Amino acid sequence: MSLPAVWWPSDEEFARRVLADVRRRFTVVTEGRETVAAQCFETFDWRLWESGLVLARTARPARWLLTRVDDRSTVAREMSGKGNPRRIFSHGFPPGALRDRLRDVCGIRAVLPAGRYRESREFFALCNGDGKIVCRLVLEKASATEPRGGKVPLSAAGFRLTPLKGYSREAREAAACLAEMGCRASGESAHPALLAFASVDREPCDYSSKARVDLPQAIAAADACRRIHLFSLDVAERNLPGISEDLDTEFLHDFRVALRRSRSALSLVKGVFPPKVEKRFGKDLAKIQRATNRLRDLDVHLLEREAFEALLPPELHAGLEGLFRQLAGEREQALRRCLESLERPATSEILRDWRAFLELPADSAAPRAREPAEALGRKLLRKRFRRILKDGRAIGAKTPDAALHKLRLQVKKLRYLLEFFGSLLPADETASFVKRFRKLQNILGRFNDLCNQETWVRRRLEAAEAKEGTSTELAASLGGLLSELGRARSAERAKFGRAFARLDDPAVRARAKALFGGKEGKG
Amino acid sequence: MKVIALYNIKGGVGKTAAAVNLAHLAASGGKRTLLCDLDPQAAATFYLRVRAGKRHSAKRLIRGGGGLDRQIRESDFPGLHLLPAKLGFRNLDLKLDASKRSRKRLAESLRSLADAYDLVVIDAPPNITLLSENVIVAADLLLCPVIPTTLSLRTWDQLDRFLRKEKLPRDGLRAFFSMAERRKKLHASTVHETLDSDPRFFSAVIPMSAAVERMGPERAPLFAYDRRSAAARAFQDLWTEIQHVLF
Numbered sequence: 001m002s003l004p005a006v007w008w009p010s011d012e013e014f015a016r017r018v019l020a021d022v023r024r025r026f027t028v029v030t031e032g033r034e035t036v037a038a039q040c041f042e043t044f045d046w047r048l049w050e051s052g053l054v055l056a057r058t059a060r061p062a063r064w065l066l067t068r069v070d071d072r073s074t075v076a077r078e079m080s081g082k083g084n085p086r087r088i089f090s091h092g093f094p095p096g097a098l099r100d101r102l103r104d105v106c107g108i109r110a111v112l113p114a115g116r117y118r119e120s121r122e123f124f125a126l127c128n129g130d131g132k133i134v135c136r137l138v139l140e141k142a143s144a145t146e147p148r149g150g151k152v153p154l155s156a157a158g159f160r161l162t163p164l165k166g167y168s169r170e171a172r173e174a175a176a177c178l179a180e181m182g183c184r185a186s187g188e189s190a191h192p193a194l195l196a197f198a199s200v201d202r203e204p205c206d207y208s209s210k211a212r213v214d215l216p217q218a219i220a221a222a223d224a225c226r227r228i229h230l231f232s233l234d235v236a237e238r239n240l241p242g243i244s245e246d247l248d249t250e251f252l253h254d255f256r257v258a259l260r261r262s263r264s265a266l267s268l269v270k271g272v273f274p275p276k277v278e279k280r281f282g283k284d285l286a287k288i289q290r291a292t293n294r295l296r297d298l299d300v301h302l303l304e305r306e307a308f309e310a311l312l313p314p315e316l317h318a319g320l321e322g323l324f325r326q327l328a329g330e331r332e333q334a335l336r337r338c339l340e341s342l343e344r345p346a347t348s349e350i351l352r353d354w355r356a357f358l359e360l361p362a363d364s365a366a367p368r369a370r371e372p373a374e375a376l377g378r379k380l381l382r383k384r385f386r387r388i389l390k391d392g393r394a395i396g397a398k399t400p401d402a403a404l405h406k407l408r409l410q411v412k413k414l415r416y417l418l419e420f421f422g423s424l425l426p427a428d429e430t431a432s433f434v435k436r437f438r439k440l441q442n443i444l445g446r447f448n449d450l451c452n453q454e455t456w457v458r459r460r461l462e463a464a465e466a467k468e469g470t471s472t473e474l475a476a477s478l479g480g481l482l483s484e485l486g487r488a489r490s491a492e493r494a495k496f497g498r499a500f501a502r503l504d505d506p507a508v509r510a511r512a513k514a515l516f517g518g519k520e521g522k523g
Numbered sequence: 524m525k526v527i528a529l530y531n532i533k534g535g536v537g538k539t540a541a542a543v544n545l546a547h548l549a550a551s552g553g554k555r556t557l558l559c560d561l562d563p564q565a566a567a568t569f570y571l572r573v574r575a576g577k578r579h580s581a582k583r584l585i586r587g588g589g590g591l592d593r594q595i596r597e598s599d600f601p602g603l604h605l606l607p608a609k610l611g612f613r614n615l616d617l618k619l620d621a622s623k624r625s626r627k628r629l630a631e632s633l634r635s636l637a638d639a640y641d642l643v644v645i646d647a648p649p650n651i652t653l654l655s656e657n658v659i660v661a662a663d664l665l666l667c668p669v670i671p672t673t674l675s676l677r678t679w680d681q682l683d684r685f686l687r688k689e690k691l692p693r694d695g696l697r698a699f700f701s702m703a704e705r706r707k708k709l710h711a712s713t714v715h716e717t718l719d720s721d722p723r724f725f726s727a728v729i730p731m732s733a734a735v736e737r738m739g740p741e742r743a744p745l746f747a748y749d750r751r752s753a754a755a756r757a758f759q760d761l762w763t764e765i766q767h768v769l770f
Contacts, residue, residue, distance in 0.1 A: 125599070130572045130573075130574065131572055131742065132571075132573060132599065133599040164596075164597035165595060165596065165597035165604060166573075166593075166594070166595055166596035166597055166604075167596065
């Protein structure tokens with residue numbers, strides 16, 4: 001018979017009473033204790049936890065520990081410096097296994113302090129009359145600590161009982177003793193990092209920028225849209241502090257995606273809200289987003305540094321050095337302007353009014369407010385898909401680039417509609433439909449990025465040439481980039497035909513028909 | 524799974540102390556180790572503070588499998604398990620005699636534990652019996668502690684001759700000096716001459732030591748209370764040599 005390994009008393013004081021009772025029945029030898037104090041770090045969107053990992057920095061010895069959530073085994077460790085960083089990017093860690101793993105998991109997101117915990121373990125041996133150990137008992141205690149070391153009222157204490165082979169009767173006696181005292185048997189103990197997260201009001205996976213709003217099947221269009229918008233508004237507002245503190249670029253990115261999602265919903269799903277509301281917030285949200293454009297552009301260009309360097313031979317890297325230094329300077333200024341705008345009372349007023357409207361009980365004044373969301377969603381998706389097929393078929397080798405950009409926007413709108421109404425459609429079929437789309441979407445996205453990069457580099461080059469005293473190094477680097485980007489853009493465009501054909505295919509059209517209904521796809 | 528058997532025809536040569544300490548060293552080095560106490564005097568069992576189960580018997584020992592596994596006790600030291608001895612083991616010979624393939628029964632019984640252990644250390648009783656033959660057949664390393672005296676060396680020769688006569692495997696036969704007293708000239712010269720002439724002797728020499736004698740009152744392996752004595756260092760050296768031969 002196997003015994004439960006972990007027993008939970010309610011708190012430490014209770015644990016001490018249990019231990020006193022165990023001492024009455026067994027000779028108990030204290031074998032030692034160990035204490036670990038650690039500060040947890042996690043990305044805002046829980047990338048480590050979602051990969052089954054916890055990153056913590058222990059105080060003594062000062063080191064980084066990357067452990068698995070399930071069995072708490074060590075994945076990587078590294079000496080840590082002192083200081084109290086408010087954020088660390090993977091490239092800020094010393095070279096080694098830890099940095100490599102963090103780069104793979106966290107990407108461009110910084111890890112942020114996420115609470116502290118202290119864990120102590122006291123080891124006891126339970127002996128028989130011969131002084132022979134018959135089982136071991138470990139009192140495990142974990143508590144969250146405030147940054148200054150004080151305890152916050154979050155803690156857990158439990159006994160881990162380990163029988164010794166050949167002494168199962170004695171282990172059963174010890175287990176019975178714990179049970180009699182009111183300890184509760186449980187499976188494995190929870191990771192103490194959970195206490196640390198809770199102490200800073202976080203809970204694993206409490207944030208994700210991925211829009212998946214689960215709508216009930218019979219929901220009316222206006223209610224569905226309210227939920228969709230509220231989700232986006234939550235995401236936008238939760239990213240504001242990270243933008244203010246300039247923790248990493250993804251706060252602004254997620255903020256903008258959330259705004260754009262709402263703006264798309266307002267323009268794609270017309271007639272569910274009163275026209276006045278649709279008009280006002282369409283305009284206001286665009287205004288907020290506009291104030292962030294410059295900062296986001298600079299973020300994107302700064303993030304392109306590695307990719308640009310990869311495009312150029314090493315002798316042309318020197319020119320980029322100055323360019324990126326200059327960009328970093330420009331970004332400082334753009335950040336200040338963006339924050340000024342976001343922190344203006346007008347901005348918070350827009351968001352407050354928008355929330356107030358969304359949280360109001362649904363009114364049915366608008367023409368499509370009461371339509372079932374499912375039927376409306378299918379209709380809009382059908383229309384969009386038909387449009388994509390029509391526009392895509394018109395694109396040939398000589399069609400201007402602008403047509404591809406337009407098609408990209410159509411595809412993006414279809415993706416947003418799928419995000420909004422996806423939960424009302426059959427999951428498996430929707431997923432396989434989305435899969436067919438992804439390739440085309442990626443090609444169009446990449447093509448667009450390359451066009452934008454090219455335009456930007458060309459402008460920089462023109463500006464550099466117009467200005468006296470520009471280094472030839474910079475001009476050479478930009479010139480080199482321009483030709484490489486042009487080549488990459490043509491290569492991407494060449495992939496379009498095949499990717500579109502994968503979509504404009506009888507099987508996909510049939511699947512779309514089954515999903516969205518109607519006669520679409522014959523186009 | 525490898526098997527080391529501590530064996531000498533003569534008693535009182537430091538056999539049990541060596542078995543317990545080598546098994547403890549193996550376990551501390553990460554090897555899942557079973558110390559198998561076959562001596563009815565049960566000294567190794569006593570050192571580890573274990574009592575044999577009521578149902579433990581010579582019959583179970585010979586049968587192996589789950590019934591034998593249930594008699595194994597985990598020691599206080601991580602990775603070290605013990606199969607305790609029982610007074611009933613004095614009849615092992617009779618039980619073995621009555622069974623088929625009587626020389627191989629112990630080897631077969633131990634094989635049933637091969638998945639659970641990396642190493643078995645046998646503390647064998649001092650005599651020449653059918654049980655001894657079983658131990659010799661089962662062992663990958665038949666390790667003979669020898670006191671550096673004429674009488675003790677004579678029993679080492681006797682053992683060698685016995686193996687030859689009975690056509691028992693001799694490849695794994697090795698020895699080491701035990702309970703050596705540095706101040707005795709005879710001991711010193713015997714050690715010196717034998718190490719020069721007989722390559723089957725390990726070069727580590729275990730000295731006569733008060734620290735080893737304390738294993739009785741401490742009821743623990745030497746390393747649990749003493750790591751620095753000459754004896755502790757000698758056991759460590761011996762274990763290093765054994766590992767080179769065995770693994």
